[in-house]
Structures are given as C-alpha cells and as structure tokens.
Amino acid sequence: MREGTDTLTRREDYVAPSHWIRTVDLSFDLEPAKTLVISRMQVEPNADRPGQPLRLDGEDITLTRVLVNGESVSFHFEDGQLVLDKLPAEPFQLEIRNTCAPEKNTQLSGLYTSGGGFFTQCEAQGFRRITYFPDRPDVMAVFKVTLKADAKRFPMLLSNGNLVESGPLDKGRHFAVWHDPHPKPSYLFALVAADLVCREQKIRTRSGADHTLQVYVRAGDLDKTEHAMNSLIASIAWDEARFGLKLDLERFMIVAVSDFNMGAMENKGLNIFNTKFVLASPATATDIDFGNVESVVGHEYFHNWTGNRITCRDWFQLSLKEGLTVYRDQEFSQDMAGSPSARAVKRIEDVRGLRQTQFPEDAGPMAHPVRPDSYQAIDNFYTATVYDKGAEVVRMMATLVGREGFRRGMDLYFARHDGQAVTCDDFAQAIADANPDSALATRLEAFKRWYAQAGTPRLKAAGRFDAETRSWTLTLSQHTPATPGQADKWPFVIPVAMGLLQADGTPVAGSERVLVLDSAQQSWTFDGLDAAPVASLLRGFSAPVILEWEASEADLFTLLGHDTDAFNRWEAGQRLAVARLLGAVRAGTPLMLDAAYLDAMRAVLRDAALDCAFKELVLTLPSEGYLAERLAEAGEPVDPQAIHAAREAMRAQLARALHEDWAALWEAHASTGGYRPDPVSCGRRALANLALAHLVLDAVAHGDTVWPGRALQRFKDAGNMTDRLGALSALVHGRSPLAANALERFHAMFRGEALVIDKWFALQAAAPEHDGEVFAQIRALAKHPDYSLRNPNRARSLLMTMTALNPGAFHRADGSAYAFWAEKVREIDGFNPQLASRLARALDRWRALAEPYRTLARAAIEQVAAKPELSPDTREIVTRALA
Ligand code: 0A1
Numbered sequence: 092m093r094e095g096t097d098t099l100t101r102r103e104d105y106v107a108p109s110h111w112i113r114t115v116d117l118s119f120d121l122e123p124a125k126t127l128v129i130s131r132m133q134v135e136p137n138a139d140r141p142g143q144p145l146r147l148d149g150e151d152i153t154l155t156r157v158l159v160n161g162e163s164v165s166f167h168f169e170d171g172q173l174v175l176d177k178l179p180a181e182p183f184q185l186e187i188r189n190t191c192a193p194e195k196n197t198q199l200s201g202l203y204t205s206g207g208g209f210f211t212q213c214e215a216q217g218f219r220r221i222t223y224f225p226d227r228p229d230v231m232a233v234f235k236v237t238l239k240a241d242a243k244r245f246p247m248l249l250s251n252g253n254l255v256e257s258g259p260l261d262k263g264r265h266f267a268v269w270h271d272p273h274p275k276p277s278y279l280f281a282l283v284a285a286d287l288v289c290r291e292q293k294i295r296t297r298s299g300a301d302h303t304l305q306v307y308v309r310a311g312d313l314d315k316t317e318h319a320m321n322s323l324i325a326s327i328a329w330d331e332a333r334f335g336l337k338l339d340l341e342r343f344m345i346v347a348v349s350d351f352n353m354g355a356m357e358n359k360g361l362n363i364f365n366t367k368f369v370l371a372s373p374a375t376a377t378d379i380d381f382g383n384v385e386s387v388v389g390h391e392y393f394h395n396w397t398g399n400r401i402t403c404r405d406w407f408q409l410s411l412k413e414g415l416t417v418y419r420d421q422e423f424s425q426d427m428a429g430s431p432s433a434r435a436v437k438r439i440e441d442v443r444g445l446r447q448t449q450f451p452e453d454a455g456p457m458a459h460p461v462r463p464d465s466y467q468a469i470d471n472f473y474t475a476t477v478y479d480k481g482a483e484v485v486r487m488m489a490t491l492v493g494r495e496g497f498r499r500g501m502d503l504y505f506a507r508h509d510g511q512a513v514t515c516d517d518f519a520q521a522i523a524d525a526n527p528d529s530a531l532a533t534r535l536e537a538f539k540r541w542y543a544q545a546g547t548p549r550l551k552a553a554g555r556f557d558a559e560t561r562s563w564t565l566t567l568s569q570h571t572p573a574t575p576g577q578a579d580k581w582p583f584v585i586p587v588a589m590g591l592l593q594a595d596g597t598p599v600a601g602s603e604r605v606l607v608l609d610s611a612q613q614s615w616t617f618d619g620l621d622a623a624p625v626a627s628l629l630r631g632f633s634a635p636v637i638l639e640w641e642a643s644e645a646d647l648f649t650l651l652g653h654d655t656d657a658f659n660r661w662e663a664g665q666r667l668a669v670a671r672l673l674g675a676v677r678a679g680t681p682l683m684l685d686a687a688y689l690d691a692m693r694a695v696l697r698d699a700a701l702d703c704a705f706k707e708l709v710l711t712l713p714s715e716g717y718l719a720e721r722l723a724e725a726g727e728p729v730d731p732q733a734i735h736a737a738r739e740a741m742r743a744q745l746a747r748a749l750h751e752d753w754a755a756l757w758e759a760h761a762s763t764g765g766y767r768p769d770p771v772s773c774g775r776r777a778l779a780n781l782a783l784a785h786l787v788l789d790a791v792a793h794g795d796t797v798w799p800g801r802a803l804q805r806f807k808d809a810g811n812m813t814d815r816l817g818a819l820s821a822l823v824h825g826r827s828p829l830a831a832n833a834l835e836r837f838h839a840m841f842r843g844e845a846l847v848i849d850k851w852f853a854l855q856a857a858a859p860e861h862d863g864e865v866f867a868q869i870r871a872l873a874k875h876p877d878y879s880l881r882n883p884n885r886a887r888s889l890l891m892t893m894t895a896l897n898p899g900a901f902h903r904a905d906g907s908a909y910a911f912w913a914e915k916v917r918e919i920d921g922f923n924p925q926l927a928s929r930l931a932r933a934l935d936r937w938r939a940l941a942e943p944y945r946t947l948a949r950a951a952i953e954q955v956a957a958k959p960e961l962s963p964d965t966r967e968i969v970t971r972a973l974a
C-alpha cells in the first residue's frame with residue numbers, strides 16, 4: 092500500500108525510530124519477472140524508545156520468510172507495514188526474504204527494468220518496494236550487497252561502495268559483492284545490472300588521493316560521455332577548492348538510464364542519471380544540454396556531502412539537502428562560467444526559472460513552506476519551492492554572513508553533524524553560530540521564517556528626495572499574501588542589495604550596500620545628493636520577493652543603459668517590456684511599440700561592451716507564463732490568449748523595426764568555428780539564433796523568401812545541434828512553408844537518437860499557437876508511432892512542453908486542450924503516479940484565469956479527480972487544486 096492513501100503525514104508528529112539498523116546484508120537473485128531478495132540486518136533497539144514493536148515498510152512486494160536470530164517469529168500487517176512485536180530487548184539479527192517483479196514495475200520507483208537492464212530509484216520511498224525495511228532517512232546502515240544475474244544479459248553488476256568480490260556461477264550466471272563503508276539511509280541504496288559500457292578515468296586530487304571515475308552507458312553512447320566526465324572532474328576539484336570537501340570514495344560511478352522520472356539521483360558512489368543529463372555530443376545536444384549536464388553532474392556530486400554525509404532527519408527537511416545543493420550547483424556553474432558577465436547571465440537564467448515555476452507555485456493551491464508541514468505523498472514535494480526557493484534561502488544566508496563567513500558556517504556544519512540525519516534548523520544554527528556578530532545571527536529566529544512561511548513577499552519601495560537637506564530617503568515595506576493554511580504572516584528578514592545612480596547613469600560613490608529589512612516597514616536616508624538618484628534595488632536578485640517599485644520609464648532606461656549590476660540592467664529591460672505588453676493586454680488594444688523602447692533595444696544590440704549572451708537575454712521577451720503571473724498578482728483575471736496575442740505582436744514589431752540589426756548580428760555571429768560549449772561561444776550561438784528567428788518571422792510576414800531559405804541552408808549545414816535546432820525552430824516557429832520538409836528531414840536524420848527525437852516533439856509542441864493549428868498538431872503527434880507515455884522524457888516532450896511552455900496552445904476557448912490533458916493524466920496515472928501527478932499540476936493556477944478558461948479548467952481537473960482509483964499522488968494534487 093502507498094503511504095497514507097488519504098492520510099496526512101505531519102512534521103510535528105516526528106518520532107525517532109524504535110530500532111536502529113546497523114548493518115544490512117542484501118542478496119539479489121535478479122530475474123526480470125521475479126527477483127528474490129534476502130535481507131539480513133543487525134538490529135538494535137533504540138534505548139530511548141524501549142519496548143516498541145518494529146514496523147517495516149513494504150509496498151508491492153511478496154513476503155516469504157521472517158526470522159529473528161534464526162528463528163521464525165510472529166508478525167502481522169498494519170497500515171501496509173510489517174509489524175514485529177515480540178522482539179528481544181537486546182540487539183538481534185533479522186532476516187527477511189521476499190520477491191518483487193521488476194519488469195512489472197512501471198512506476199520507476201524501487202527496482203525496475205529499462206532497456207533490458209535492472210535499475211533502482213529509492214528516493215524518497217522506493218526502497219520499500221524492494222524489501223521490508225524502516226524506509227526513513229534517519230535510519231542509517233552499512234550495506235553489503237550481493238548481486239546474482241545472468242552473465243550474458245547483465246554483464247555489469249553494480250552497487251554502492253567498493254567491489255569486494257566477483258566471479259562466475261553455474262548456469263551462465265555470475266555474481267558481484269559490493270560493500271559501502273559509509274552508513275546510509277535506504278533512499279541512497281542503488282543497484283544496476285545491465286549491458287553497459289564505461290568511460291573510465293583515474294584522477295589524483297589536490298590532496299593527493301587516487302580515485303577511479305566511471306560513466307556507464309549503452310554501447311552506442313560512449314562517444315557522448317566526455318562532457319559528463321569532465322564535469323565530474325571539475326565538480327570534484329571545485330568542492331575541494333571552494334568548500335574543502337573531498338571525495339570520500341575510491342570509486343565514483345555515474346550510470347545513465349533512459350527511463351527515469353526525475354533528473355538524476357545521488358545514490359552513494361553510484362549516481363543514476365536520466366540519459367538527458369549525461370549524454371552530450373555537439374551533434375546531438377544543444378548548448379543548454381551541455382550546461383544542464385554540467386550542473387546536474389555537479390548537483391549529484393555535491394550531494395555526496397550535502398545530503399549523503401549529512402542527511403535529512405525526515406522528509407520535511409528535504410530542503411536541507413536540496414536547497415543547499417542547488418545553491419552549490421548554481422555557484423559551481425557560475426564559477427565555471429568565469430567572467431563577471433557570464434556569471435550574471437547564469438544568475439539571470441536561474442532567477443528566470445525561479446519566477447517561472449516557483450512564484451506561481453507559491454501563489455497557487457500547492458503553496459507550501461520551504462520546510463513543509465504536512466504531505467500525503469512526499470513525491471509531490473520535490474518542488475521548485477523546496478529546491479529553488481530553498482537555494483535562495485541559503486543564498487540569503489550567504490549574503491548576510493559574507494562569502495568567508497558562509498565557508499566558516501559550512502565548516503562548522505560538517506564539524507557538528509557529519510554522519511548525522513539533521514534538520515533545516517540545525518543548518519541555519521551552524522551558519523549563524525560560526526558568524527555570531529552577523530546580520531543573520533542577530534536575527535536568526537526571524538530569518539528562519541523563510542523555512543516556515545509560504546508565499547512570495549511583496550517588497551514595496553518608495554523614495555523621497557529632499558532638496559533642502561540634499562538627502563534621499565528610501566522606505567521599504569513588506570507584505571506577504573495568505574497561502575493555504577497560513578492566513579497571516581510575520582515579516583521576513585530580507586537582504587536588499589542596492590546602489591544609486593545619477594540621472595546620467597554614473598554610480599553614486601559609496602551608495603552600494605545591503606539593507607536588511609526585518610520589520611513591516613523601515614527607512615534609510617542617503618545624504619550628499621544633488622538630485623533625486625536612480626535607485627537600483629534588489630541587485631543580483633538578493634531575495635526571492637516581488638519588488639513593487641514604481642520606477643519611472645526614464646529611470647528604467649537609465650538602469651538598462653548604465654547600471655553596474657548586470658542583473659538589474661536586464662531587469663530594467665524586462666520591466667520596460669512588461670509595461671508595454673500588459674499595457675496592451677489591459678487596454679484590449681493592439682500593441683504598438685514606441686521609438687524610445689526600440690531605440691533602447693537597438694542600443695543594447697549595438698553596444699560593443701555587452702556580451703552576446705546578455706543581449707540575447709535582454710531581447711528575449713518575458714514568457715507568457717510570467718506575464719500571466721504579473722496580472723494574477725494584481726488580482727486581474729488572466730486571459731492567456733490576450734497575452735499570447737500581445738507578445739506575438741511585440742515579437743513581430745521587434746523583428747521588423749530591428750531588421751538591420753538582426754541581419755548584422757547574424758552575419759557577425761552565425762559562424763562560431765569548431766564547437767565549444769564555453770560561455771562566449773554559447774552566447775554567440777544564442778544571439779545568432781535569436782536573430783535568425785526574428786529574420787524568418789519578419790520574412791514570412793512579408794512574403795520574403797530569402798531568410799527562410801538561409802535558415803533552411805543553415806539547418807542542413809549546421810555543424811552542431813544548437814545551430815541545427817535554432818534554424819529548425821526559426822522555420823517552424825516562424826511558420827515558414829519550408830518547415831514541414833525540414834521537420835521530416837530532422838526526424839529521418841536522428842531516428843535512432845531518443846533524446847533528439849524528444850527535441851523534435853518538444854519543438855513542435857512549443858510552436859506559437861496560430862488558429863489552433865499547433866494544438867491540432869500536438870494531438871496528432873500524440874498518435875505518432877514514436878510517441879509513448881511510458882518513457883517519461885518522451886511523455887514530457889509533448890505534454891509538459893504544451894502545458895508549461897505553450898499557454899497559447901493549452902488555454903483554448905473551447906477547452907479541448909484541457910480535456911486532452913485530463914485524459915492523458917488519467918491514463919498515465921494508471922501506471923506511473925509520479926509522472927501523472929507532475930503533469931496534473933498544469934492547471935494549479937486555474938483560479939487566476941478569466942472566463943471561459945476558468946470554468947473549463949475546473950471541469951478538466953474534476954474530470955481527473957473523478958477517475959476511480961486515482962493514485963494518492965495525483966489525488967493530493969487535484970484535491971488541493973479544487974479545495
Ligand atoms: N535527489 C534527487 C532528486 C530525485 C528525487 C526523487 C527521485 O525519484 C522519485 C529521483 C531523483 C536530486 O535532487 O537530484
């Protein structure tokens with residue numbers, strides 16, 4: 092049985108385990124139809140909770156035997172758990188035998204088969220689908236694992252730790268024994284038995300230790316593993332240099348699997364990855380893919396300390412490891428990017444992601460604190476809030492104690508808690524204790540509200556210049572709207588990095604600082620000013636808040652042109668765009684771009700001092716989803732079609748008005764030479780592709796065939812996937828008559844490359860909607876022989892792309908795309924609840940929609956809710972959505 096079909100697990104109900112499991116000796120007789128598992132455990136009663144029964148979790152497995160100290164014992168089942176209540180008061184040995192059916196495991200949680208091999212996924216509660224165990228993160232054991240399987244079909248036998256022994260068995264079988272010396276919770280257990288090949292590299296680290304690094308993939312994919320290996324080597328060096336954290340294993344393995352619900356998993360010494368985040372070659376992966384591989388490899392590697400050496404006491408503390416590890420992977424990617432401007436680009440991308448997914452989450456029915464208070468299905472809480480807002484909370488701590496102070500705090504955290512399962516409070520305490528005089532330590536209790544309170548704070552700023560005293564007073568105030576179950580909020584501690592500019596854009600000397608707002612309202616005065624300054628607030632996005640700052644257009648143009656903070660330069664450009672887009676949406680009139688805005692954009696494109704990557708970010712309009720949230724925040728009903736129309740009109744006008752510049756940029760940057768995924772080359776490709784997209788768009792609108800022809804040529808000649816996909820996307824999204832043929836060629840060219848075929852589906856699902864043609868195409872593609880709901884990447888390529896990235900196609904006045912969505916959620920829920928419940932979140936923000944969308948969306952969610960035997964995962968999502 093799944094945890095709490097309709098029961099709520101509450102953080103405040105935490106009790107320590109009744110027993111500790113000190114060692115586990117696991118033996119697997121692997122067969123796809125029926126695998127035999129024998130588990131021998133050294134169990135020790137918890138002296139703090141004497142006389143308690145031992146409750147073992149188990150799900151979808153068949154028990155065949157239970158022995159205590161070699162004798163059979165009485166047991167019973169209660170709420171899906173195996174309960175043993177006549178147990179010795181002294182340590183004892185417990186042996187459990189059970190079977191499971193990996194090939195029937197379509198949920199991809201526990202032990203399952205993919206491409207003919209065996210793989211596991213145990214976080215959060217998959218281990219109980221393998222054998223009976225106290226499947227909770229605060230029970231940590233030393234694992235020894237014996238694997239037995241057919242030698243031909245499963246030549247590689249892998250588990251955590253070190254290989255102790257291996258050899259042949261009779262009947263064509265073979266075995267391997269692995270031992271992991273580090274005690275770990277069950278969610279970090281992993282095994283792989285499959286026909287794989289491996290790229291191996293031996294390294295010696297700065298501290299002189301030798302390690303073997305391995306990346307395991309299917310035979311045809313070996314040529315796509317170099318970047319993952321380099322990323323791993325870079326991650327190891329970075330963690331040692333930046334945080335003094337060394338690799339604690341002789342052998343570190345990464346395995347790629349094509350059927351995987353999430354991105355990757357940090358199993359101790361045996362990371363298992365979605366192929367999407369391992370495989371990368373210039374011919375098959377885009378610059379974005381290369382960047383993702385680097386950051387996900389880093390993320391999983393960094394978990395070795397933040398997650399594995401110190402883990403979570405319970406799943407409510409998930410952000411302890413996830414928020415911190417996202418912060419670490421973001422910092423790693425920034426350090427890898429190198430130059431200040433490349434770092435800023437990475438920061439902008441991260442913030443864009445946060446606003447695109449976490450802000451809506453915090454404003455919708457699934458809003459929850461970074462450290463949630465309750466859940467029905469823990470798998471539903473691997474959220475943008477826990478991960479990305481959690482990372483912002485860590486980043487604010489780092490801002491408040493400074494870079495060196497943060498390092499001191501991390502050192503103390505490891506000195507105190509290495510080898511333990513702890514809480515978010517323990518982490519914050521360690522950072523504060525290492526910096527007793529810091530702005531964090533002096534406000535620690537109030538700061539911790541970031542863990543406890545949901546919702547995105549509104550930060551209001553108002554400035555007043557006094558010519559007589561030559562001073563400028565900034566007043567900051569905050570307010571956080573109610574979220575489900577939390578009507579009133581206490582003030583947050585908000586670090587506001589800022590600086591002042593003169594009207595001509597020169598920085599006001601000495602005005603840079605980090606203000607700390609820790610009450611409902613506070614004021615600061617800046618002296619010695621000749622005129623009202625231009626304020627650059629929340630530099631680098633120093634806190635995850637919505638800044639309500641009615642800056643004048645003139646101020647925004649000044650910031651865009653001159654701010655020393657690249658983030659706020661970009662932000663000013665986005666605000667200028669949002670004002671125009673929402674102005675048109677609100678007025679219900681066609682959007683007409685003004686000369687001032689166009690001149691400013693032209694100036695950005697022509698500014699020789701700016702990087703291509705930055706120009707591309709400035710010229711990329713805010714997404715339709717982001718614009719919808721701005722309206723929702725203001726309490727105005729969201730009409731996705733009106734937003735779509737305004738944004739398309741603006742793109743068309745940018746394409747027309749800046750035609751010469753787009754053409755010049757294309758000429759200057761279309762050729763980047765041999766492929767290298769460094770920030771400068773990636774930036775040039777991104778800008779060239781944005782230019783091409785505008786050029787094709789404009790040409791199609793005006794019946795010109797030159798640029799579409801060039802795009803087609805580019806598509807054919809491209810030397811890498813970024814350029815090829817860029818050209819294809821320009822044709823398809825620009826609605827060129829040449830698109831259909833290019834799509835066909837692309838499909839034929841990459842028939843055997845699953846990850847590229849995913850792109851082929853996604854690109855079509857992301858096309859700007861036009862008279863319902865795109866949704867019709869999505870519906871047709873769902874019937875394409877290559878499409879499948881069983882493979883999560885493939886399922887997402889159409890469905891998640893449409894629901895998350897293509898509001899114009901999804902929100903239709905006839906509700907047909909909602910109905911299509913409901914049907915797919917119901918279907919997927921029958922075999923993969925985790926995948927279904929993610930997709931089920933697509934209409935979380937239905938209440939913000941204007942009619943007729945609102946009523947139609949509600950009906951579609953009800954349609955999902957009406958499915959008999961809906962999984963607890965999806966049930967939790969739709970119940971909250973309708974509450
Ligand atoms: N801990 C992993 C994420 C992860 C979570 C759950 C999974 O299966 C349900 C798989 C992976 C990470 O943060 O990378």
Ligand code: ZN
Pocket residue numbers: 390394412413416
């Ligand atoms: Zn993680």
